[in-house]
Amino acid sequence: MIKAPNIILVGPMGAGKTTIGRLISQSMGKEFYDLDKVIEDNAGADIPWIFEREGEEGFRRRETHALSAIVQSDTGDCVFATGGGIVMREENRDILRDNALVVYLYASVAQQLYRTSKSNHRPLLQTGDPKAILKKLFEVRDPLYREVATLIIETDARHPRSVANRVLDAIRRHLKMETTVS
Ligand SMILES: Nc1ncnc2c1ncn2[C@@H]1O[C@H](COP(=O)(O)OP(=O)(O)OP(=O)(O)O)[C@@H](O)[C@H]1O
């Protein structure tokens, strides 16, 4: 039997990767994992603690380790949400492109700002003006998300359920197309 691909969601903080990932995994009857949560479970500590003790570099090492482990495990066929910075390392981008169906959840900086304003567990947004930080990150990362993406889904002005339905439709169309071509 052909192994179904892992579905991996990428995009900026507040794009809805965790929220939409959970919804689509339920609809598809697949297991859902959030890489941020996997990193926290492996470390026995939360992300702010990891950033404080090990810096962003320490967190990125853990992130690459967790990403490599999930694509090497033979389960396949799962849905993964990633952290917003997963595309920063070239090594991670190669892993993503070669091993999964990658969905980029696009959100404008205004939406990212609104959706991240309700919590303070994102260390990168605690160091200055969140709007300026999100804008700067977006300029660097948007081309990188596009570089690894199989599919791009716009999330602005859409309820999570509606975004999830669009993702599901796009995945079904893509997989059908692949079957027809091969
Ligand atoms: N399409 C949407 N419309 C409105 N609110 C949304 C939408 N998607 C997510 N949200 C809300 O935005 C907040 C952030 O969503 P979520 O945690 O899923 O983002 P994320 O992409 O996983 O962020 P991070 O990279 O920081 O983990 C949550 O409160 C969630 O309920």
Ligand SMILES: O=C(O)C1=C[C@@H](O)[C@@H](O)[C@H](O)C1
């Ligand atoms: O955008 C980022 O670099 C991050 C996003 C979060 O999901 C976490 O992975 C962490 O806070 C770093």
Ligand SMILES: [Mg+2]
């Ligand atoms: Mg998340």
